[in-house]
Amino acid sequence: MxxxxxxxxxxxxxxxLVAAAAPAAAHHTGVYTPKDNAISANFKELKxxxxxxxxxxxxxxxxxxxxxxxxxxxxxxxxPGLEARTRAALAAHDAGEAERGLMLFFVALARDLAVQAERxxxxxxxxxxxxxxxxxxxxxxxxLVDFAVGQRDARASVAMRLAYDDAETLTxxxxxxxxxxxxxxSFGRIAQILSGLIDTTTTPxxxxxxxxxxxxxxxxx
Numbered sequence: 705m706x707x708x709x710x711x712x713x714x715x716x717x718x719x720x721l722v723a724a725a726a727p728a729a730a731h732h733t734g735v736y737t738p739k740d741n742a743i744s745a746n747f748k749e750l751k752x753x754x755x756x757x758x759x760x761x762x763x764x765x766x767x768x769x770x771x772x773x774x775x776x777x778x779x780x781x782x783x784p785g786l787e788a789r790t791r792a793a794l795a796a797h798d799a800g801e802a803e804r805g806l807m808l809f810f811v812a813l814a815r816d817l818a819v820q821a822e823r824x825x826x827x828x829x830x831x832x833x834x835x836x837x838x839x840x841x842x843x844x845x846x847x848l849v850d851f852a853v854g855q856r857d858a859r860a861s862v863a864m865r866l867a868y869d870d871a872e873t874l875t876x877x878x879x880x881x882x883x884x885x886x887x888x889x890s891f892g893r894i895a896q897i898l899s900g901l902i903d904t905t906t907t908p909x910x911x912x913x914x915x916x917x918x919x920x921x922x923x924x925x
Contacts, residue, residue: 742770743813747806747848759797766794775809782812783906807849807856808902814846815898822891831882835875842894843868853901860901867893 740748746769753762766772775787790805821838825831846853846864854861871890874882 741844743774744844744848746771747810750806751803754799754802757799759794759799762802763791763794766791771806771809774813778812778816781816783808783902803852804856804905807852808905810845810849811853811898811901814842815895815902817842817845818891818895818898822888822895825884825888825891831884831887832875835871835882835887838891839868839872839875846898856905857901860897860904863897864894864901867897 746765749765750762750769750771753759753765772787772791775782775790779787786805786808790802790809793799793801793805817838821834821842824834824838846868850861850864853864867890871887871894874887874890
């Protein structure tokens with residue numbers, strides 16, 4: 705896990721991303737897909753280009769898109785050199801390594817949001833407001849790469865889904881007012897799982913061990 709000071713440095717940007725998310729209180733995440741923002745839309749364009757073998761297009765989309773700009777802005781909280789290695793993989797037409805870099809980026813985004821949610825709850829922010837908004841923002845990013853996570857670490861994928869379900873259950877409209885301590889613990893578990901996933905997948909995979917990115921999954925399937 706990254707040093708806490710580095711995470712605090714990106715708090716304003718993270719909160720801006722959460723504020724931009726549509727309210728999730730009226731929807732169960734399993735049947736509701738958060739709207740794309742510039743980062744997730746850029747990712748989907750990149751993914752489709754890679755799957756079509758259009759590496760020159762993918763490289764242009766990466767160089768000019770919001771995703772790379774965000775990777776640069778968050779360099780302090782990402783695995784060292786991730787942005788440069790991802791670009792090098794695109795330039796070398798190495799789809800598997802490029803996809804792994806993109807997966808790590810979105811897992812890190814989700815982790816940092818979970819850390820920020822835990823901290824806001826610890827500081828006394830209302831659980832009913834913090835929970836749904838941060839959960840939607842986390843799912844916006846993690847959902848894009850859950851397939852790739854499952855291919856590389858099935859246990860982490862299952863653990864993430866269970867931890868997310870636990871947190872979401874605490875915030876559903878039918879439930880009582882969320883217990884801040886329990887919700888905080890749930891966000892902490894999500895952050896722990898995603899941090900462990902980053903640690904175990906940062907080292908490049910052996911030749912032939914790449915797993916492709918698949919379509920976003922529906923948690924109610």
